[in-house]
Amino acid sequence: MIAQSKGGSGKSCLAWLYAQKHPDTIILDLDDGTRTSIKQLAYLSPKPVSFQNSANIIDRGKASDFFEYVAAHEKETFLCDLGASLSEQLPYYFLDNGAGSIRQGLDALGIGLEIVCVVGGQNIFSATMGYLQQLLGACEGQIDIRVAINDHFSFNAQQEKEFESFAKLFGLQGSFHFDLSRDKNQAAQQKVSNVLRMGVGLEGASVFTKIIFEAAIKNLPL
Secondary structure (H helix, E strand, O other), X not given: OEEOXXXXXXXXXXXXXXXXXXXXXXXXXXXXXXXXXXXXXXXXXXXXXOOEOOOOOEOHHHHHHHHHHHHHOXXXXXXXXXXXXXXXXXXXXXXXXXXXXXXXXXXXHOOXXXXXXXXXXXXXXXXXXXXXXXXXXXXXXXXXXXXXXXXXXXXXXXXXXXXXXXXXXXXXXXXEEEOOOOOOOHHHHHHHHHHHHHOOOOOOOOHHHHHHHHHHHHHOOO
């Protein structure tokens, strides 16, 4: 599951990269709001899934049914883009239902759940790190959490120090960096945006645009 309550932090971009690297994965868009992964990965036919009830709270019954479905499915890997709204509710789901109890259920079903929390620097640092801390507290060490650092919003020196101290304090392991393109000029970023918006993957992209994306996909440590 890819999570972060801060909109625009790069959750769907990370989902796109993962889907390119692992084409046999089942892609699920759990974002009831924007359905970004459905648009960006249209050619892979991602499926919309809703965990939330009419009050926009995660419905435990729907979540349980989903995990039962995953356990019985022939495919081994599911990638879930939670979006901002569902991500916001995720810590409360673990708090209300007990992270330990949910862990027991997942173990009984043979499901290995990993939540990849996206964080970034610059003006999204406080919001993304605040959510990460909230998620870690709610999971109480019962759920595997890995941090994906979006280098599109690169850390400044102070933010780098704060993240290192935070990771040490919470015992975070396996954090990694990702980015669609190291070239931040307007023309390059527009090409990146166009590829994502078209929803056809790298089909029709220029030679150099493909090279940029292929490097990002290859270097993704997931």
